[in-house]
Amino acid sequence: MKPPPFAYHAPTTLxxxxxxxxxxxxxxxALAGGQSLIATMNFRLSIPSVLIDLNRIRELDYIEPAAGGGLRVGAMTRHAQVEKSELAAERAPLVHDTMPLIAHPQIRNRGTFGGSIAHADPAAELPAILRALQGRVKAQSARGERWIDADDFFVGLFATALEPDEIVTEVQLPPMPAHSGWSVQEVARRHGDFALVAAFALLSLDDKGACRDVRLTFCGVGEGPALAPSAAAALKGQQPSEQAIKEAxxxxxxxxxxxxxxxxxSQFRRHLVKILAERALSTAAARASGKEV
Amino acid sequence: MPQTMKINVTVNGVAYEREVEPRLLLSDFIRHELGLTGTHVGCEHGVCGACTILFDGLAVRSCLMFAVQADGHEIVTVEGLAPDSEHMHPLQEAFWEAHGLQCGFCTPGFLMTLKPFLEQNPDPTEEEIREAISGNLCRCTGYQHIVDAVKLAADKMKEAAS
Known part of the structure; x- marks a missing residue:
């Protein structure tokens, strides 16, 4: 239960x-908040020979507005800061609503937004939110920078599109679409534990009240954050009636x-997928049509 | 010889300078290097909360940090909670009076989690209390007496402040 030796660097600039x-x-x-990495090092499941600690890099710690109503979150922003941010509450309500479900207060004081994305734990909430909102990730290396869409970023179990020399430096969330609603629905054994299953919905309505666009994602159901395209297709163009949502x-x-x-x-998780999808879609639809939920 | 690094850390108001290996966990540094054994080590992977300390005023798990990361930072452990050797912190008094502990192994973690919580939220609901302690495991009390102790501590702290 002690980590193996490693060489340690604590740079102060990106x-x-x-x-x-x-x-x-x-x-x-790269060591971000360390709330997963250090635990796996203690178990010796992870044996890096060099740790590059990002915690002294102040320039990666920010929550700022992005053009057009979106949100930019610096990779080293702690979960607790995002949880308290009024800007995040206003521009990324799905993130705001989910924050209290992410681990425990002590973990949220230390864990980082970018670290959770880069770690790509299939049971973690933020990767699934990033896919639901169609956010993107800024990856930087000494060679330059590039943006990776959420749908391309997560490639498997704890695996991302990052190259070995790249780190996540920013996560960008697009503005909420017009006439849209959101919802997170989660079942965990204990408050703050990893979700058995969580569902994230983003749903927008056209001027006739039919579903214009639907994004439904899950965590805890496979090798990475999962998108539910058939559910979205079933609902698109339909009025979000109880029956249509049940079918989706x-x-x-x-x-x-x-x-x-x-x-x-597996059977219980599949059951949860259906129940949580139904709750998430109906809550998101109600919000999209202007109801207080 | 493994690489060592010099660190300067303030713990409970006392400045320490030590040479440590980068892989030394902050929890082990506090216990073995500084001899402050009030910080307990339970699971060593961030689940039980027994090793919770204040790092620059925020409750964090000391088993999920390296001592080298504390260089230049300020730490408070359970030994730094009481105002002096004659008096306990209101949280400690409340845990005593409301039977908020049995074996006591988890208690330092609970106390260090609750100190900033009550400072930020002096009048918490039972639900907020239960959420605040969701990251701390207690295998004796069933939590009810801990929740009672937190309510009592909140009353004591409000009384002291007025």
Missing amino acids: DEALQLMAEHGYGAK AAAATNDVDPPGDVHAS
Whole structure:
């Protein structure tokens, strides 16, 4: 239960960190909040030879408005700061509503927004939110920078499109579409534990009150944050009636293949997918039509 | 010889300078290097909350940080909670009076979690209290007496402030 030895660097600027990542490549790990990485190092599941600690880089700690009503979150912004941010509450209400469900207060004081995205835990909320909102990730290396769409960023179990010398420096969330509503619905064994399943919905209505666009995602159901395209297709163009939402939620069970483990069977997770999808879609639809939920 | 680094840390108002290996956990630094064994180590992977300390005023798990990360920072452990050797902190008094502990192993973590919580939220509801302690495990009390103790502590702290 003690981490193996490693060489430690604590750069104070991003440029310095990127140089170190370039120099050390595969053997190096960027240390953000450490709330997953240090736990796995304690278990010796993760054995990096070099740790590049990003915690002294002040320039990656910010929550700022993005053009057109979106939100920019610096990778080293702590969960607790996002939770308290009025700007995040206003511009990314799905993120704001989900923050209290992410781990416990002590973890949120230390864990970071970018770290959770880069870690890509299939049970974590933020990757699934990023897919629901169609956000994007800024990846930087000494070679330059690039933007990666959420749908392309998560490629498998704890796996992302990041190259070994790249780090996540910013996460951008687009503005909420007009006449849209959102919802998060989660079931966990204990408040703050990883979700058995959580559903995230973003739904917008056209001027006739029919569903213009639907994004439904899940965490806890597979190798990464899962998108439910059949559920979205079933609802698109329809009035969000109770029956239409029930059918879309049933379709969502065809979009996922949840694993069974010690916490919950595959069958139970599939059951949760349907129930939580139904709740998330109906709450999002109610919000989109201007109802207080 | 493994790489070591010099760190300067303030713990409970006392400045310490030590040479440490980068892999030394902050929890082990506090216990073994500084001899402050009030900070308990339960799971060592961020689940039980027994090792909770204040890092620059915020409750964090000391088993999920390295001692080198504390260089230049300020820490408070359970030993720094009481105002002096004659008096306990209102939280400590309340845990005592309301039977908020049995074996006591989890208690330092609870106290350090609750100190900033009550300072920010002096009049919490039961639900808020339960959420605040959701990251701390207690295998003795069933939590009810801990919740009672937090309510009592809130009353004591409000009384002291008025």
